[in-house]
Structure formats: structure tokens, C-alpha cells
Amino acid sequence: MNFRFDDEARPATPVRSHALMPVSTADRGAPPAPAGPRPVRHPARPHRLPERIPASAAWQPGAPVGNRQFIDLGSLYLEAGGQLPAVTMAYETWGELNADASNAVLILHALTGDSHVLGDAEEGHLSAGWWSDLVGPGKAIDTDRYFVVAPNVLGGCQGSTGPASASPNGSPWGSRFPFLTTRDQVAAEAELADRLGIFRWHAVVGGSVGGHRALEWAAGYPSRVGAVLAIATAAQTSGDQIAWAHPQILAIQGDPKYRGGDYYDAADNDGPHVGLGIARQIAHTTYRSAVEFDERFGRLPQGGEEPIGGQGRFAVQSYLDYHGGKLARRFDANSYVILTHTMLTHDLGRNRGGVDAALAGITARVLSVGVSSDRLFPAEQAKAIAEGTGGEYVEVTSAYGHDGFLIEFDQLDPIVRGFLNEA
Secondary structure, eight states, X not given: OOOOOOSOOOOSSOOOOXXXXXXXXXXXXXXXXXXXXXXXOOOSSXXXXXXXXXXXXXXXXXXXXXXXXEEEEEEEEOTTSSEEEEEEEEEEEESOOOTTSOOEEEEEOOTTOOSOOSSOSBTTBSSOOTTTTTEETTSSEETTTOEEEEEOOTTOSSXXXXXXXBOTTSSBOGGGOOOOOHHHHHHHHHHHHHHHTOSSBSXXXXXXXXXXXHHHHHHHOGGGBSEEEEESOOXXXXXXXHHHHHHHHHHHHTSGGGGGGOOTTOXXXXXXXXXXXXXXXXXXXXXXXXXXXXHHTTTOBOTTOOOTTSSSOBXXXXXXXXXXXXXXXXXXXXHHHHHHHHHHTOBTTTTTTOHHHHHHTOOSEEEEEEETTOSSSOHHHHHHHHHHHTOEEEEEOOSSGGGGGXXXXXXXXXXXXXXXXXX
């Protein structure tokens, strides 16, 4: 049965979000965010996704570039062996680099994010900026003060070299694209920084998987990082996180239209969008919280559908269907597999004497931010980063789970602003 993908279902009870509850902010001086309930936002009516689903939504040369810039880095040797013979990095910038290049801030995106941190959805950018509330003139990451750089991660699909990019023989890499680690991605970012004339970052900021790279920057390039702001992340992926990642990979690889990773010449609606959509639904469950799902949706049926009998859905099922379908229209299945493998193999302590030793060796000033209801990267992991580095820890209280770092701007603004002001 073909169901409509509905964006939202109106809950019987709004989810309530609470004030910031800092664990260690005595010397930061940042005021707490105001307390009070904030209901979940809902659109006026359900959204219908476009019927067309491309085999891959990867950006390709010849398409509108939007705010992207590009730098060719040459070849890159990889941690697991072999090399990428030609690497291109796509990135966006805001603000002006000062004379001594001391005001540069690096922002690193999460798994299915991209370089479009700030700005509208427009030609060349399928989605609006994912941190527009925090980045811009006069905002917490003030582009009147800082030169902000946001690259699309190596292995991604929005301009940087990835599986959808042309290989040396001119065809997409597809199934031949090599395995990447977090260290490979940061090595490419370091080459990008060299080309931009930035030899030390004022701060490196990353949330979720972007936080993995922020920590890797601090551990692998200590002289080049003044401060690290790691949000909703971990120094090492856990067994639980690996377990959640595993079925996501299998969902994509098990889709017959994945074709072993070589699907780029498939027609619209004939690519691996079913597997990619299922993978996203699994992931999205970890991005939100049980409290939100129960209070926002509970056991409400979706619209006029009847779940009993198996021909209709509950509202929460419709919500997940929508997000699965939405990602399939803006991402690439191979990139999802590559980046998920990168996430589950993340280990700051590999070949550094273990995680404790790696964290203890970080010399940059560190602020680690956890989200109280995060079940992807639990707050305990964020707290361990602060303890291991001798840094600070602040916890955002939220009912939105891991995605709190993309939602709770009233709490994040004073945290980010205060940290950068002191960095």
C-alpha cells in the first residue's frame, strides 16, 4: 500500500523543554537560558513529498553551486590503506579572515548534514542552514568577528569527494570507493585549512559525528587548535551505537536497487531509496527521545488511518515515514554507508594508548556539551570527554533527544557565545 509521507501529527500533549542545567559553569559567566515550557512546533497542514526520488541526490558538477567553494587537494593516503588519488573539498565561509589568521572557527557537521550551516534552502542547497540560529552577524558564532569555515565532510555527497564523485576512469566511484576513518576526514580538513592559510583554529566546533572530528582535530593536530566545543558526541563509539548503526547499513545494502553500490545510472524512483529511507527511520529513532514520542504521538492513529488490521499507521509511523522519504530525496545511499562505517569505527584512543590517554593529551581548551535525553550519544559520554581532558561540561536539558543540539538554541546560544568569548 502506498502511504502519504506526513511531516507531523498533532500530539495530545505538547513536549515541554526546561531551562539549562549547567554542571560546571562557575568560571564561564554565561547566564542561564530562561525557563518555561516550549511546545513542539507543528506545521499548519501535513507535507507531501515530491513523487520524484532520484537514484542519488548527490551534488554533481554542473549543478548550481550555491554558496559552495571548492579546493582540489591532490591525493590522500588513508588510514586503512590505499589512497584517494584526487580529493576535492567543498566548503562555505562567512566573515573575513583577519591579518594574522587568528579569528578562524571551523564548524563540522553531523552524519547527513553538509556545509550549508547558514542560509536559506535555495538553488544549489536542498536544505536550509542547519545552525542559522547560532551562526551569523551578532549571533553566538559571530560572523562579524570570526571567519567561519564549514566543509562538507570527505565521503559526503554535497560537493566533497565521495562515492558519487567521478573516479579516475570518469565513472562514479560507487562500490569501489575506499573505506574512510574519522582521521582520514580530518586529514582532508587539515589540507583544506593549509590551502586557506589557516594554521591554527581559534576554535573547532562539532556536534554529533562532527564532534568526533572536532576531538580528532584536537588529538591529532594539537598545535593547530586553540579550543574545542564538542556537542552531543563521544570519544569512542560504544557497542550500543555500533548495534544501532549495523541494521542501517544492512537496510541499504539489502535493497535490491542498491545494486551493490553501483546504482548511479538508475532512473528516478529506481534507486535504493527504500533501503535509505529505512536506515533513516532507524537512525531518527535514536535522534529523538522516548518521552517526546510518547507525549507527542502516543498511540494516536495517523489521520483517518486504522492501524488495526495492518492497513493503517500510527502517527509516529507516519512521522518516521516522512523523515525516511525526505532524506532519500536529498542524500546518497553510498555516502550514508561510508559515513556510518566511519562513525562506528570512531576511536580517539586507537594507536594512542587508549581513550583516556588520548583525552589527557589534548592541550586545547575543551567544553563538552551533553543533552539530557540523548540516547544516541548519552550525556555520560559527553561528561567523560570533559573529565578526561580537564575541560568543562554543560548539560542541555531537553525532551528532544540527540536532536536537541539542533533545536535548543535558547540554551546553546549562551553556552557557545560564552565559550568563544573566552577562547
